[in-house]
Amino acid sequence: MENYLSLFETYDVPAAFWVNIQLSFWAAIFALVIGTVLALFRISPIPSLQWFGAAYVNIFRNTPLTIILAFGFLGLFSVMQVSLAGDLNASLFRIAIVGLALYHAAFVCEAIRSGVNTVPLGQAEAARAIGLGFLPAARLVILPQAFRGAIAPLGNVLIALIKNSTVAAAGSVATESSSLMKTMIEFRSDLVIPIFLTFALGFVILVIPIGLLTTWASRKLAVAR
Amino acid sequence: MNKHFGELHVLRDINLDVARGEVVVVIGPSGSGKSTLCRAINRLETIDDGQIMIDGEVLPAEGKALAKLRADVGMVFQSFNLFAHKSILENVTLGPIKVKGMKGGEAKELAMSLLKRVGVDNQAQKLPAQLSGGQQQRVAIARALAMKPKVMLFDEPTSALDPEMINEVLDSMVALAKEGMTMIVVTHEMGFARKAADRVVFMADGQIMEEATPESFFTNPQSDRAKDFLGKILSH
Ligand SMILES: Nc1ncnc2c1ncn2[C@@H]1O[C@H](COP(=O)(O)OP(=O)(O)O)[C@@H](O)[C@H]1O
Ligand SMILES: [Mg+2]
Numbered sequence: 374m375e376n377y378l379s380l381f382e383t384y385d386v387p388a389a390f391w392v393n394i395q396l397s398f399w400a401a402i403f404a405l406v407i408g409t410v411l412a413l414f415r416i417s418p419i420p421s422l423q424w425f426g427a428a429y430v431n432i433f434r435n436t437p438l439t440i441i442l443a444f445g446f447l448g449l450f451s452v453m454q455v456s457l458a459g460d461l462n463a464s465l466f467r468i469a470i471v472g473l474a475l476y477h478a479a480f481v482c483e484a485i486r487s488g489v490n491t492v493p494l495g496q497a498e499a500a501r502a503i504g505l506g507f508l509p510a511a512r513l514v515i516l517p518q519a520f521r522g523a524i525a526p527l528g529n530v531l532i533a534l535i536k537n538s539t540v541a542a543a544g545s546v547a548t549e550s551s552s553l554m555k556t557m558i559e560f561r562s563d564l565v566i567p568i569f570l571t572f573a574l575g576f577v578i579l580v581i582p583i584g585l586l587t588t589w590a591s592r593k594l595a596v597a598r
Numbered sequence: 599m600n601k602h603f604g605e606l607h608v609l610r611d612i613n614l615d616v617a618r619g620e621v622v623v624v625i626g627p628s629g630s631g632k633s634t635l636c637r638a639i640n641r642l643e644t645i646d647d648g649q650i651m652i653d654g655e656v657l658p659a660e661g662k663a664l665a666k667l668r669a670d671v672g673m674v675f676q677s678f679n680l681f682a683h684k685s686i687l688e689n690v691t692l693g694p695i696k697v698k699g700m701k702g703g704e705a706k707e708l709a710m711s712l713l714k715r716v717g718v719d720n721q722a723q724k725l726p727a728q729l730s731g732g733q734q735q736r737v738a739i740a741r742a743l744a745m746k747p748k749v750m751l752f753d754e755p756t757s758a759l760d761p762e763m764i765n766e767v768l769d770s771m772v773a774l775a776k777e778g779m780t781m782i783v784v785t786h787e788m789g790f791a792r793k794a795a796d797r798v799v800f801m802a803d804g805q806i807m808e809e810a811t812p813e814s815f816f817t818n819p820q821s822d823r824a825k826d827f828l829g830k831i832l833s834h
Binding site for chain 1: 662669679681682
């Protein structure tokens with residue numbers, strides 16, 4: 374037990390989780406924005422935009438996240454010298470956010486589209502009939518109802534995103550939790566199992582409230598028809 | 599105009615003039631193209647050839663101009679289609695504010711007076727799902743009127759309603775007709791046709807088969823299709 378507790382003096386476990394939370398927070402915001410725009414493309418009446426939305430989703434959803442992040446770190450950062458910040462670590466951190474956001478945007482798009490499918494066609498027709506164009510109809514009538522119908526699937530995307538933030542380790546965001554776990558296991562092989570359990574528990578604690586919250590919210594905010 | 603759904607020739611050489619202030623009732627068997635005709639008039643459906651003119655202006659195919667002209671055509675659907683996430687009041691003010699750029703206060707005043715006219719002003723803060731079907735349909739009429747349309751289309755506005763609610767909606771429509779609104783109404787309510795319509799248009803198989811005053815259509819239909827159809831709905 375003492376051995377185990379001494380781990381927390383040597384290694385800053387909460388700080389490592391904090392890195393994952395920050396990665397997830399920013400990636401979630403960008404993924405939500407990009408995913409919403411993609412969903413708009415996919416439901417728009419313009420064929421080229423529909424095509425782009427569908428192509429984006431199919432490419433990013435079917436490419437492993439590790440490859441997307443490795444491409445970001447090795448391809449963009451190392452080879453093409455694309456830098457998103459002055460200092461090295463900040464730049465790597467931001468590239469991780471961009472990679473996570475681009476990847477999860479595809480899933481956000483599909484979650485929102487499933488929400489759009491919960492909105493009866495008559496809602497869009499009524500909006501058009503009073504003279505609203507595509508964008509105002511989407512913004513004022515379709516999306517507000519679609520988001521409420523998509524809370525549960527969006528929650529699932531967020532949960533996946535938080536867990537997937539550990540993949541940022543693949544691209545040398547060395548401060549995040551799974552990287553720290555690897556380091557700890559290397560130096561304290563006597564405590565492998567407690568270390569594993571600690572990190573697993575950490576993610577469970579992060580993720581469970583999100584599941585509970587989205588289940589509650591999707592019931593609470595459901596559109597009565 | 600003409601329209602196809604794939605192989606199906608759903609509107610065949612439809613030629614219909616409706617004068618300002620006229621009330622036209624469209625009647626005909628299910629599948630004859632009545633809904634499609636209504637939906638084509640405000641471009642919820644495209645047409646293959648022909649044109650639709652409203653107050654002398656050709657309805658454009660798409661874009662901002664279409665959205666603008668569409669606001670001149672009020673539409674009331676069989677299934678009400680009130681915006682489910684917005685209050686009754688917001689349902690009526692949305693168009694005036696977002697399409698016409700009306701100030702919030704002015705739009706609210708307009709909406710309340712229209713809701714009062716159809717008798718649901720005391721429900722203004724509720725959500726659509728909290729209202730009965732008859733109340734929802736009257737709100738839908740108020741929502742369409744808020745755009746100050748030149749013509750109102752009604753596609754079987756009472757056929758999704760319980761019998762005891764049909765009259766409250768028809769009464770609002772009769773009142774509207776008496777005030778001089780131009781109306782195209784798809785309905786099988788003969789009472790409404792007799793009370794409010796200037797003309798009955800009988801459609802079958804995508805064609806206009808017969809046009810007459812309500813009295814002469816119901817008592818003395820000319821075509822066999824119309825006789826057959828009236829025989830069926832009258833025998834109930
Ligand atoms: N979106 C559509 N796609 C294909 N066929 C359709 C569509 N809408 C209606 N139809 C067909 O067109 C015909 C006319 O339909 P509709 O205008 O709804 O008739 P009504 O309102 O007189 O009952 C029907 O045979 C119907 O099945
Ligand atoms: Mg119909």
